[in-house]
Amino acid sequence: MKKFSIWAVAALSVCLFALSCGKDDSPDTPKTGDENPTITSFTPLSGTVGTLVTINGTNFDATKSKNTVKFGNVAASVTTASATKLVAEVPEGAETAKISVTVGGKTVTSSDSFTVTEDVPLTIALNEEAVTLYPYPKYTAMLEVTTDIGENTVAWSSSDETIATVDTDGVVTALKIGEAIITANAGGAEATCTVSVVDGPVTKLELDKEGMELYTGDTGELSIFALEADVEETSTPVWSSDNTDVATVDQEGNVTAVAEGEAVITVTVDNASATATVVVKTDVFPEGTDVYVAGNDGSKPVFWKNGEKTVLSEENGLARSVYVDGEDVYVVGQLNAHPALWKNGELTILAENSEYLENTAASVFVDNGGNVYVVGHEYRDPNLVALLWINGVEQVLESSQGYVAKYANSVQVLNGDVFIAGSSSENQVLKATLWTNGTPAILDAITTSHHTYAVFADGDNNVYVAGKGGNPGYAAYWNNGSMKFLPDPIFNGSAHSVYASNGNVYFAGYVDDGTFKPVLWKNNDAPQYLSDTFGRAEAVFVHNDKVYVAGIMSDNGYKPTLWIDGEKVFLPSDFEGYAYSVFVK
Template sequence: MVISCGKDEEQTPVAGGPKMNSFSPLSGSVGTEIWITGQNFGATKADNIVKIGSTTAPITSASTTEIFVTVPEGATTGKVSVTVDGKTITGGTFTVLEETEKAGITLNKSTFDLFSLDSETITVTLTGNVSAEDIVWSSDDESVVIVDENGMITGVSEGSTLVTAFINEEVSTNCIVNVSHSVFAVGYEEINGIPVAKVWKNGVATNLTDGSSFGAATSIYVDGTDIYACGIVDKGLPAAVVWKNGDILYELTDGSKYANAQSINIYNGDVYVIGNEELGVDNISNATIWKNGDSFATLTDGLNVNERSSGEDIFVNETGIYAVGYEESELHINGTPKLWENSTQINLTDEAFHGRAYSVYAVGSDVYAAGYEENENGIWVAKYWENGEVTSLSDGLQNAEAQSIFVLGNDVYAAGSYYDGQGELQQAVVWKNGTPTNQAAMGSGASSVYVDGGDVYVGGLISEGELSKATVWKNGEAMNLELTEGAGSSVVFSIFIK
């Protein structure tokens, strides 16, 4: 826009000298270009002298009718004048504005490294007329990283993605966020003689119970950024509970009857738990499934209603709800292994010998279960069943059982223990497609297996004298777990990698 000088600011032209019609703009900071129009200007830049107040402005182009100059460093508000051949015309006032810093944003790092479910707030440095409230944060892949309105990033799962801080099309920046998986474990640790339910994340322990009474966490599942665990607390009698992010989410039972929670699984936001609940007569209990805190199913075939059954593990996917455990009978007081598909009971054996199923895993409608069955010599044989077809994992010469099963691609992993007799732990073992690998020295046991990529994680314990020590192995090497100095025995029952 061209704005003319006010008439009251014009100076009468000198005869034969330059005449100024207008200049534009009337204000600006250092570096602003000013366009001056008039007559009798010098035809070249060298023929003209232009000043703002007493400061000479550099000329960028000139003709007899217009001149372009740039506001120089050091210029202050003053009248614009043009001198040609010693004759000067002075126009209106040009206001020199304080230079505004260009808007910009920078981050304190170009790359962030996190573990899943860990958080860090990005520090920003802003320049120009912008504020933190102007920033719109976004993650290219929210399955890997989420970011809130304050720039706090949280790892969700293993991977890498970009996080962007956006103000406008000209002012934005981003950073790379690399997320490594976290190793979660649950169990208990005896402190002052009382078992305390615990969860470990990357080896760092958090108590789920306060140590005033018995507590133990038996299973863990991580869904998104939420950590779920189930287990047992003392309410006069053992009671089944679910924790979410360290706080009790559901009290599944009230402690008036014996109960426990053995395994937890999350599917489509629904929380499934399996365990046992006493029927109230003769200490008989039944395998029970809870869904979102409410009783969902009692697992029994109706043939042995006066005998005890136990639910040990649950797995839920798009094809159904799969559970395993065992059911006792007059013939087999220690039980025989059972699989339940959507509450329909399936016998895993012909029930000629006793046994138990401890773990279940499903890939689509293919169902895998792990446990043991006694042979004709009274030896426990570690086994897994794939769609009902049995595979023996141990040779039947010494007692063994498979406590956990995990399937990745075409590979079937099972974790368990060899025993000296039927109660004395001898050695923790992982079988991959039937081939055993010992995890530790004598006096160890394995209760849970999880495979992530090429890494095999196993949870369990190592015996140290009369005490047991909670342990997680990665590819056969024990990882560091935070344990209380001077505490008693501790155990890991379940692990999860996220």
């Protein structure tokens, strides 16, 4: 029993000792209030007034107002507080000095000084100090800030937005001549650029023509002939018409004639403009009348009906004559150096004995019975041979004794008689020849050399032949075999076509007064000059008292041309071309 008591006392003593030790280690043990604050570090080590400095240490008060922080002798505002960290703002008036913290009347001072630095103001610069612009949308300037502005944004402004504007990206657009200051502002710092808006940049602008004549429904083309500027690339040309009721123009310079009148077409490139006057006339082709013209566009044989072109072949050739019988259109000429006939566009090669440049079918005529007569010539060694085809069947034209029939240029059939005009050769000298129903006759002539191009029988026992006499030749004609010169024989020339109507006889051809000029003779009157520039008249036709002439005229290249009562019409062509024949019905 005594032994049990000793062990019980010992166990109780151990428990009391453990309990006593546990109470001494409790966190709730009250502080004595004698602990001093400490500063272990601060960051940053330097900065400007207003910089937030974090102070690390111990025994700070968690209440901000119970901590006094000073930079040297200047008190600072505490923004954050805990027992181990304070955040204070570098105060105005602070200088480089140590940092002190006072808590509960106890002060600690840092071992290192905080360095107060100067507050460097923000500055900015632009990529351009001055730019020169032209007052058109194409010409802009891109301004950029070239210095580091941190997180600041740039605000752009113009001193005069009527002269130049600037967008939020710094793109400057000039509006009118003058000067404006563009300002960039970032964080209170500013930089400027002087924008000078001046006249220009085009110094020369010219069109390829000063004017043009069109007929209603026709189109023409204008283009810039000369453009000089102080820049490598100008703005896009802008085309306009001052009277769109008369003529319109697209932005490629293509002009469309709308109605009779006059319109001024203007092209503008920035500060410069050039104009061309367009005169629009009513449709030249009489209503109810169809006008056919045969010729070539470049190297292609074509014909035009009322000014609308039809290409007969994409191969090399030309169309020399056209005749319309009812609904059938006959065209003859040359294709790849062979005499050729097209009926309603369907090709027939009439002969293929050689490939000689002078090989051609020169004239076509359809009689009242529907028989198709074609004349021409082909080289058959050693000479050209004059030929006649009737409904495609070839005949070699007879030669007069001592002559070689070389050229057959025109055919007409009247009352069953077949008249063919051409030339024969005597010792290489050409002689005007008229075949009547296949029988050749060398026409009387005043000159040694003479040549014929066309024949026309008027039904009043008159057979007219048009051509030339002499070398290089004067325009001449024969009436029933008698030769006469057409006025004025002081000039070289030639008559290439003849047509008789209502007692008048018309001849078409040219005179050479230093330059070939297209002319029309009526009877024996002085010639009517159809143009004062280079040209030739090749064919004449009279219908309802209107006189139609086909030929060529020079106007920025050789153009196939039709004259109606002396008024010219340029037939549409893609290349230089020629009009050889005209037929009206």
